[in-house]
Amino acid sequence: MSDGRRVTSADVAREAGVSRATVSYVLNDTPHQKIPETTRQRVWDTAARLGYAPSAAARALRMGRSDIVLGLLPDWPIEHVLGRLIQQLTNAFAEHGLTFVVHSSAHPARPLRELWKSVTPAAVLALQELADTEARAMRAAGIEVVMTMHGSTGGEPRPALVAEQPIGALQARHLAGYHQRLGYAYPDLPGLDVLAQPRLDGVRKVCAELDLPDPDVRTVPLDARGAAxxxxxxxxxxxxxxxxxxFNDDIALAVLAGLSRLGLRAPQDLAVIGCDDIPNAALAQPPLTTVFRDTNTIARSMARRVVDTLAGKQIPAEPVRDELGIRIREST
Structure with a gap:
């Protein structure tokens, strides 16, 4: 085709010498159709040669919904861990025949309502809570699944699907055997409260259990002077x-930089444990002890819950399985 117009199934049918129905059956892998293998291959070869791509709108009409899962990101830095999770979610949804499309709310992003109206996703997966009005509007528009990883959906309180409190608890238990007073390095980005607050709650819970003082909480910016x-x-x-x-490895690295600025070292003057096991953690001076988690399992579990909900299945209320461990290095 060279006239610049979109290639259609009629073009494929004409070039392959078959009916449009046959093209539809073959390209959609419709079951119970007795089509010779040679005909199937001819249709596939013709579609590839012409550059035919099925219309997303037509597919949505045929299936009753699109194959898009819209991922809503808060105004968070898209760094190593979040980038890895997005890629793993993309792969996990692809295994179920779904396309994961990500939208960040960072200013001046297009308004959310305009986006989901134009994309018409089958499901929406938000990393943090959605406003009640937004969630109700989505459901009223026919979006079958509206799910959040952290916080509530449409004002419906429930436990987070990905628990953060165990991270703080694991950090505190690691340090409590050798330290009688713990501090907590809180991020200076308010949008991260949905993650930082439950992690801090985990530290507080362990301190209370072990009869230690409440942790000394300080907001730590990502610069050496403020960290000092x-x-x-x-x-x-x-x-x-x-x-x-x-809170995470970036904040922990800032604490190490603050120590260095004061001529001090970890762990002799102050032990430090982070979270996420980013590549720079092992390269820090000293190398950073950190909590790691299996984000691939989280991604697969979240995709499965979305798919099961689309299929009308009951999903469990408890958080997804999240295996945590500690990379013990020299900072503790």
Whole structure:
């Protein structure tokens, strides 16, 4: 085809010498159709040669829904861990014949309502809670599944599908055997509260269980000077902090930079544990002890829950399985 117009199934049928119905049966792999293998191959070869791509709108009409899952990202930095999760979700949905399309709410992104109206997804998966009005509008428009990984959906309170509290608890238990006062390095980006607060709650819970003081919480910016201020405050406390649980590895690396700026070192002056096991964690000076999690299992579990909900199945209320461990290095 060279006239610049979109190739249609009629073009494929004409070139292959078959009916449009046959083209539809072959390309959609319709069951119970007695079509010779040679005819099937001819249709596939013709479609590939002409560059035929089935219309998404037509497919949606035929199936009753699109094959798109719209992923809604908050205004978070898209760095190593989030980027890895997006790729794993993309792969996990693809295994179920679904296309994962990601939208970030970072300003000046297109308004969310305009987006889902134009995309008409089969499902929406948000990383944090959705406003009640938005969730109701989506469902009223026929979007079958509206699901969030953290926070509530449409004002319906329920446990997060991916639990963050166990991360803080694991960090605190790792440090508690050698440190009588713990600190918590909180991120300075308010949008991360949905993750940071439950991780801090996990640290607090373990401190209470072990009869340790409540953790000394300091907001730590991603710069050495600001981190040094937090380090000085921890060390100057009435009961000095000697071990710090950091929200993630980036914040933990900032704490290490703050220590270095003051001429101090981990773990001699302050032990530090992070979370996420980013590549730079092993390259830090000293190498950073950190919590790691199996994000691929999380991605597959989330995809399965969306697919099961689309199929009308009852899904469990508890969080998805999240295997945690610690890479013990020299910072603790």
């Amino acid at each position: 201020d937090a380090v000085e405050a921890w060390l100057a406390a009435d009961t000095p902090v000697t071990g710090v649980c950091a």
